[in-house]
Amino acid sequence: MLSGALNVGLPAGPQTEELFDGIFESPGVRIERIVSTGQATPDGEWYDQSRDEFVLLVSGAARLRIDGESRDRELAPGDWLLLPAHCRHLVTWTQAEPPTIWLAVHFDAAPAGAGDKE
Numbered sequence: 001m002l003s004g005a006l007n008v009g010l011p012a013g014p015q016t017e018e019l020f021d022g023i024f025e026s027p028g029v030r031i032e033r034i035v036s037t038g039q040a041t042p043d044g045e046w047y048d049q050s051r052d053e054f055v056l057l058v059s060g061a062a063r064l065r066i067d068g069e070s071r072d073r074e075l076a077p078g079d080w081l082l083l084p085a086h087c088r089h090l091v092t093w094t095q096a097e098p099p100t101i102w103l104a105v106h107f108d109a110a111p112a113g114a115g116d117k118e
Contacts, residue, residue: 006058006103007058007059007101011037014038014096018035018036018039019033019034019035021033028107029105030105031103031104033104034101034103034104035102036091036094036100036101036102037094037100038094038096040090040092041092046090047089047090049085049087050109051085051107052082052083052107053082053083053106053107054081054082054083054104054105056078056102057079057080057100057102059098060099060101061075061077061094062091062102064090065090065091065092066088066089067088072092072093084109
């Protein structure tokens with residue numbers, strides 16, 4: 001059994017870079033905590049990941065831009081997104097204090113048609 005807490009071991013004050021902490025990894029899935037203290041994705045750099053990603057905003061606040069959408073999505077604690085593989089996105093803003101904590105679950109994309117209801 002594994003256990004832990006997402007709100008411990010946080011950096012003291014704003015940092016120059018985000019903190020990525022691996023929580024669990026096995027074939028096909030990786031779970032990590034991300035702590036942001038005011039960071040945003042650099043201009044012109046889109047995330048375009050080969051795996052699906054479930055992301056939950058645990059605390060703080062953030063704005064996320066999805067390629068093709070006209071407005072940023074504003075995220076508050078408890079908000080989550082399921083980003084399919086190759087869904088281009090970027091973070092435009094994160095709250096510095098208190099830190100913005102994310103829970104991200106990266107997993108292999110389901111084959112086309114998987115999960116369809118008959």
